[in-house]
Amino acid sequence: MLADGSYLSQFVTGTSNGGLTAHPGGDRWRWEQRMFGGAYDAVPAQHRPVYGGLNSRRKPVGAAPRFGSAHLRLTASTLSRATFCYPDSHLEPTMFGVAERMSLVDLAHADQRDELDDYVEAQVHGAVRLDRDVEALVLDSCYRGTDVESAARRLPCRLEWHPGFRLSVAELRRHPEYRGPRYVELGAAFAVEGYLTPRIIGDAVRTGCYQPQDLKRVWHYLARFGSPTTPSRIPG
Numbered sequence: 001m002l003a004d005g006s007y008l009s010q011f012v013t014g015t016s017n018g019g020l021t022a023h024p025g026g027d028r029w030r031w032e033q034r035m036f037g038g039a040y041d042a043v044p045a046q047h048r049p050v051y052g053g054l055n056s057r058r059k060p061v062g063a064a065p066r067f068g069s070a071h072l073r074l075t076a077s078t079l080s081r082a083t084f085c086y087p088d089s090h091l092e093p094t095m096f097g098v099a100e101r102m103s104l105v106d107l108a109h110a111d112q113r114d115e116l117d118d119y120v121e122a123q124v125h126g127a128v129r130l131d132r133d134v135e136a137l138v139l140d141s142c143y144r145g146t147d148v149e150s151a152a153r154r155l156p157c158r159l160e161w162h163p164g165f166r167l168s169v170a171e172l173r174r175h176p177e178y179r180g181p182r183y184v185e186l187g188a189a190f191a192v193e194g195y196l197t198p199r200i201i202g203d204a205v206r207t208g209c210y211q212p213q214d215l216k217r218v219w220h221y222l223a224r225f226g227s228p229t230t231p232s233r234i235p236g
Contacts, residue, residue: 002154007072007128011045017067017216019090031089035096035123050128053119054084056105060162062138065223066116069140069165069198072157074124078133081125087113088121116224131156136236140164142199159236167196167226175225179217186210187218196222 001007010022021027032040032048040048052074053063062071079099086095086104097104104120111118128134134157141164143149152159169188176184187196190204201219204210 001130002151005130005156007050009048009050011048031092035089049123049125052122052124054122056120061227064119065227066220071138073135073138075133075135078124083123084120086120087117116220136160138162140198142197161236163228165198165222165226167222169194171225172221178224179220183214183217183221186214187221196226
């Protein structure tokens with residue numbers, strides 16, 4: 001993001017905390033073809049929409065923490081070029097809307113999905129530039145004083161903090177049914193002083209000793225059961 005000043009889609013970066021299917025004929029390509037009537041079938045990757053969520057519940061950690069501990073809060077002006085759906089596009093939804101006309105928030109709030117799945121998905125069409133379209137990058141407080149903070153302060157947008165995800169091993173072990181006992185024990189194995197944070201999971205990723213999909217499920221535990229409850233944002 002520092003190099004090109006924009007938030008890019010998986011079609012450009014090849015990375016995601018969801019499924020890696022953003023290529024011609026892949027699931028993400030097919031879902032976009034279905035939702036947007038083939039409008040993006042032949043365009044360069046950098047012109048495709050980018051994805052986010054409508055934070056209708058005013059969560060301090062953003063609309064869709066299942067995808068990571070940090071989020072970009074966009075300016076109100078981006079609403080005019082955003083579309084929305086519920087549920088997530090990978091479920092091939094039939095309910096869509098735009099900012100001026102939608103019933104998706106009421107639909108999501110009335111649904112009984114897991115807390116990691118109850119967001120209204122947003123697709124922003126056109127570039128998302130950090131200097132124009134982003135009010136703030138909101139980071140987990142565990143990254144204060146780290147290289148992550150140093151890099152974030154070089155971006156052309158404001159830096160803010162949320163209170164931070166933190167999950168004890170004792171609480172982790174209370175939910176073996178959520179993603180499975182093996183992921184409980186995996187998280188417990190690399191916890192530090194009895195706790196997990198996003199920074200600890202990131203350190204585990206960089207060791208190269210664990211399967212990324214396994215660590216993603218440990219993250220789901222932290223995001224689901226270690227989320228902060230305070231609604232406040234902490235200025236940078």
